[in-house]
Amino acid sequence: MFDGEAGPLQRLIKDQRVLFLLVGGVNTVFSTALFAFLSWSLGPKVPSAASLFIAWVVSLLLVFNVYRHLVFRVSGHVLRDFFRFVGVNVVSFMINAGALTLLVEGAGFPPIPTQIAITFVVVVFNYLGHKYFSFRRV
Numbered sequence: 001m002f003d004g005e006a007g008p009l010q011r012l013i014k015d016q017r018v019l020f021l022l023v024g025g026v027n028t029v030f031s032t033a034l035f036a037f038l039s040w041s042l043g044p045k046v047p048s049a050a051s052l053f054i055a056w057v058v059s060l061l062l063v064f065n066v067y068r069h070l071v072f073r074v075s076g077h078v079l080r081d082f083f084r085f086v087g088v089n090v091v092s093f094m095i096n097a098g099a100l101t102l103l104v105e106g107a108g109f110p111p112i113p114t115q116i117a118i119t120f121v122v123v124v125f126n127y128l129g130h131k132y133f134s135f136r137r138v
Contacts, residue, residue: 031059072135088129
């Protein structure tokens with residue numbers, strides 16, 4: 001853990017879960033904007049999945065540092081934390097994609113409300129995964 005004093009945002013928002021949601025929300029907006037920019041600037045000859053992957057990697061790298069220093073306030077073990085962080089995010093993506101496929105294609109649920117509902121589950125999974133695995137300190 002960091003021994004230093006909490007920064008201004010941590011003094012204002014004391015609940016780690018709220019800070020996690022705030023940082024995640026900002027990251028989602030950034031990632032979506034980056035995806036849109038890349039899609040627009042690279043044009044239709046580049047598959048959307050390429051723009052999505054680039055946006056995902058960039059936002060993953062940025063949010064790792066923000067979660068690490070601002071939300072969970074840990075130090076040391078950077079590579080271990082990073083690989084665990086990526087692992088949690090890959091698993092959450094697979095849960096999301098699997099549940100979405102099962103519920104939309106398999107059960108016939110409408111995609112947008114279904115994805116919104118799944119997002120709530122994934123956010124809880126990510127918070128717990130990062131708190132108790134990615135950035136866990138013994």
